[in-house]
Amino acid sequence: MGTTLGELAVRFGLELAGDPTLLVTGVATLQSARPGTISFLANPRYRRHLAATRASAVVLDAATAASCPVAALVSSNPYAAYARIAQVLHPEPVAPAGIHPSAVVDAGAEVASDASVGPLAVVEAGATVAARAAVGPGCHLMRGARVGPDSRLVARVTVYPGVVLGGRCVVHAGAVLGADGFGFASDRDGYVKVPQVGGLRIGDDVDIGANTTIDRGAIEDTVIEDGVKLDNLVQVGHNVRIGAHTVVAGCVGISGSTTIGKRCMIGGAVGLAGHLELGDDIVVTGYSLVTRSLRGPGIYSSGMPAVPAAEWRRTVARLRRLPGIERRIALLEGREPGDETGEEEG
Amino acid sequence: MGTTLGELAVRFGLELAGDPTLLVTGVATLQSARPGTISFLANPRYRRHLAATRASAVVLDAATAASCPVAALVSSNPYAAYARIAQVLHPEPVAPAGIHPSAVVDAGAEVASDASVGPLAVVEAGATVAARAAVGPGCHLMRGARVGPDSRLVARVTVYPGVVLGGRCVVHAGAVLGADGFGFASDRDGYVKVPQVGGLRIGDDVDIGANTTIDRGAIEDTVIEDGVKLDNLVQVGHNVRIGAHTVVAGCVGISGSTTIGKRCMIGGAVGLAGHLELGDDIVVTGYSLVTRSLRGPGIYSSGMPAVPAAEWRRTVARLRRLPGIERRIALLEGREPGDETGEEEG
């Protein structure tokens, strides 16, 4: 167990300053590291911990390598290099191939011989589990659902009929993929359910957090492109499309039929109204509400930072007095109030 | 498979302009439709797609029927008519009656002979599953829980003790019905749990989205009236009452003991404080916070739309300067600052 610094340097194309035969067996923070571990320095705020680290080696960039007191693995992107090294030192456990005897797998399902179906999982007719994929305990693939090669449904993931999940995806516990979109037609005495006959297509290398929900489409498909990363408790409405390599933080709600471009970053708890188009490379900071389409690239915000409660109450009261303030200024200017401050709304 | 336009016209009382023997087998959007499918036009923004549609028929209103290039089914509410037609063409699969051998059903539970209990479901003593109801894979009805006729718990739904669910409800995966409300009494050295001995009563024709949670009452019951529609990841606190035919979009949080009237529409990610009363026919737009009772009908908002981040930072800074602005105006007016701009809060 463990890997030498030399092996890591070669494997990931890193410059090594130090003993290539030194063995590391795990990762640690600069502060908590003990000999035998490897650490990293990517965020300048932690630079002050470098001098005293007891790690055997540190992954860092060329600018900080000179002041590294131990072996250095030098990368222009130390965080990504660290991530790859950590994957080597802390590999995901591989679920044993085969179908657990307690799983309920329909005779009409197709499970690759080297795939894994865990205890108490349910795989319905027409569902397929591709090579080396793992369907964890308590997961449920409804009829016709497809899990791509090397994907891993950790536990208790529900995949609705016909949903297609690509390869190398990771889906955490409690996620619900392809439930009905929220479609009801108002009628005389209530609502009529609008059947949600579209599907859900998820690309390769997508990560989906715990208890996140992604709805199927109303008529056409909801689409999550390759490399998208969704955190926990995210809600994705029907017919949404999320572009490749876009990252969505926790508690975000994306309303139906909204399209998000590639490489966007959507901060925590952001709300996106429906039927919008967001371009590529857009950042929306946490706790913002997006109500209109946005062209990328750009950074957008509307999150209001908390202040002492008494101050906030006064601010809210003053906001209500803004019309009066404008009138008073107009009077001071000798104008008719309302002249040029007409109700030009949003 | 499929239905003729004539049958649909008769069944739903629609006026037909076209060949009544024409067969349709599925639904499609105006743009993606192929012969054999039926589409609809309800939102004016899609009207431009009507002329080129390849659908066999379109459901639309009298005003647009004249310009329909194919067979027309005319309704004063085309979206509701479309919904009903789609239900005919895309029926929900019916779960087979009976108890799956892998389910764990207590001898003291009562399951109708034509009801369905899916694989790996758990039904405890005293729980009842009414006629034609379906308890999907991995669902769990605790002691005394009741599922009404024709209701469908899709998968992995947890129903706590004594919860009553009406008829024709649909509950999506991961929903939790009747967990303890959040009740803790502060004491010298922490909190004392307040037993949540109230129940949860859910009416008929209620739809509940994936991973939505509805708490049981503290002493009396939480109540969801007939025809309520809850989207995904909604949180309903203890002793809330939601009036008939109210619709609640995703990510909404409703605090304890708040009452919402009938036919309200609560937008996505709205927060409702506790102990409020909202009247009938109230609309709260997405991402708003409701802190006081509201009389209906009416539309209420406080969602702040995102703008470029630099602009937003300046806006926040200016909000902080509002007191100074009021002082400067008062000085210009020749008044003592603070005179009439006293701290009238909220």
Next chain:
Amino acid sequence: MGTTLGELAVRFGLELAGDPTLLVTGVATLQSARPGTISFLANPRYRRHLAATRASAVVLDAATAASCPVAALVSSNPYAAYARIAQVLHPEPVAPAGIHPSAVVDAGAEVASDASVGPLAVVEAGATVAARAAVGPGCHLMRGARVGPDSRLVARVTVYPGVVLGGRCVVHAGAVLGADGFGFASDRDGYVKVPQVGGLRIGDDVDIGANTTIDRGAIEDTVIEDGVKLDNLVQVGHNVRIGAHTVVAGCVGISGSTTIGKRCMIGGAVGLAGHLELGDDIVVTGYSLVTRSLRGPGIYSSGMPAVPAAEWRRTVARLRRLPGIERRIALLEGREPGDETGEEEG
């Protein structure tokens, strides 16, 4: 069944004005109470219901005891006293000791002889279930997960590898404890997964709501201290630390590496940015966004109360005109606009 007022008075050190042999069998609100039930008065808003109550006894404070028309149990903290009495009258059902035959328990797991593992639960190798703990139906303890004595996982709770849960905890259905934190290193063509090798440690007497998610740490541990109460649909990011006896309401999102002190109260739907430090005894009111560290004690807010939609649109429009307002004031003051109103941001 039932307890006498005398027994309750002695057990909880309450002063009794009334017949000590009177039997009560359940709790009720002042308004709905019938003879044989006990009620309480803690919130002054319900005092008007005291005179007409039909309860056999009421728990209240010395100031209101004089006007109590029935037997009175007097406490300086009537709500906490009521909570303890309700626990006696409405005890939690105790799950039967032993492992249900349908559960899948690895030979390498350790389950105390008086613990309970419910139907269709999964307990992996190296997991431990301590004395009198209950692992409910559909729960899943991954390898090495530890559940402390007297803790109760109600149903369908997923506990990831190595997570440690203390004693006397209650975890509601759908909670996910210890899933991977949201860590991805940006790279040339997308993101590299950063292995989340830290753990999750949860103290004693912690309550966790339905469908709440708490992530494991990236390198070091996420920590939930003793007595913390989390409501439903809360998201706790990696490496968060929540101090003892802090209460977090529903739909809150806590971003990674943020530390919250002891005895804080975080209102519903609050968002906390990452890498912050909140001191002890801080209250954040509902629907606020915290973007900087806060020293306690104190109350903080930024939730904007909803108003009629037309009024809100005008407020938003006026906010956009604030720069112009400042310019006009500067002109009236005879100054160069911009002089002292420079872009001092945030």
